[in-house]
Amino acid sequence: xxxxxxxxxxxxxxxxxxxxxxxxxxxxxxxxxxxxxxxxxxxxxxxxxxxxxxxxxxxxxxxxxxxxxxxxxxxxxxxxxxxxxxxxxxxxxxxxxxxxxxxxxxxxxxxx
Amino acid sequence: xxxxxxxxxxxxxxxxxxxxxxxxxxxxxxxxxxxxxxxxxxxxxxxxxxxxxxxxxxxxxxxxxxxxxxxxxxxxxxxxxxxxxxxxxxxxxxxxxxxxxxxxxxxxxxxxxx
Numbered sequence: 083x084x085x086x087x088x089x090x091x092x093x094x095x096x097x098x099x100x101x102x103x104x105x106x107x108x109x110x111x112x113x114x115x116x117x118x119x120x121x122x123x124x125x126x127x128x129x130x131x132x133x134x135x136x137x138x139x140x141x142x143x144x145x146x147x148x149x150x151x152x153x154x155x156x157x158x159x160x161x162x163x164x165x166x167x168x169x170x171x172x173x174x175x176x177x178x179x180x181x182x183x184x185x186x187x188x189x190x191x192x193x194x
Numbered sequence: 195x196x197x198x199x200x201x202x203x204x205x206x207x208x209x210x211x212x213x214x215x216x217x218x219x220x221x222x223x224x225x226x227x228x229x230x231x232x233x234x235x236x237x238x239x240x241x242x243x244x245x246x247x248x249x250x251x252x253x254x255x256x257x258x259x260x261x262x263x264x265x266x267x268x269x270x271x272x273x274x275x276x277x278x279x280x281x282x283x284x285x286x287x288x289x290x291x292x293x294x295x296x297x298x299x300x301x302x303x304x305x306x307x308x
Contacts, residue, residue, distance in 0.1 A: 115295060124285060124300040183296050185239035
């Protein structure tokens with residue numbers, strides 16, 4: 083049982099490059115989330131999707147876009163990467179009505 | 195908006211001793227869950243314990259227990275018989291709003307010393 087799978091695990095980008103972080107879950111969860119984790123800041127919500135076909139901004143959405151491709155997949159796109167987006171990114175999912183979130187292993191992104 | 199506050203950025207404890215990590219939160223909701231997550235150096239987020247607000251009894255999972263004070267909006271985590279493997283960052287989390295999105299505290303880095 084894979085749970086939540088994120089790819090890639092590590093990535094280095096140059097300023098201005100674009101990339102997409104992929105996330106897939108096999109638990110039939112309705113809700114999916116993208117967080118970023120920075121030292122001393124905890125995990126901050128970037129975007130979330132309460133159900134297939136819907137997405138909403140979280141606390142820190144600027145510079146990011148998301149796509150809920152289907153019930154399983156929720157991708158995060160950086161159109162023009164900036165050094166301020168250097169962070170560890172986590173994807174998570176939860177069942178509707180159940181608030182326990184299951185996390186992927188994270189992606190460490192460095193923008194130089 | 196929901197807020198979660200962890201006032202202890204770092205703590206340390208000797209192996210086999212007991213330590214308590216504090217968390218306060220703010221909400222206008224009446225029924226909700228609260229969570230403690232552990233993040234070891236591997237970076238994986240691991241659910242340690244959950245508490246349902248409508249339950250009077252404090253949750254317990256082996257060496258981990260909570261002290262939930264609903265009126266005070268306080269949710270502390272007690273770790274008994276601390277082990278070296280308990281060394282990790284601990285996050286208090288609260289899912290609020292109609293879509294239950296999790297809001298996290300800034301974390302407490304716990305170090306268990308031999």
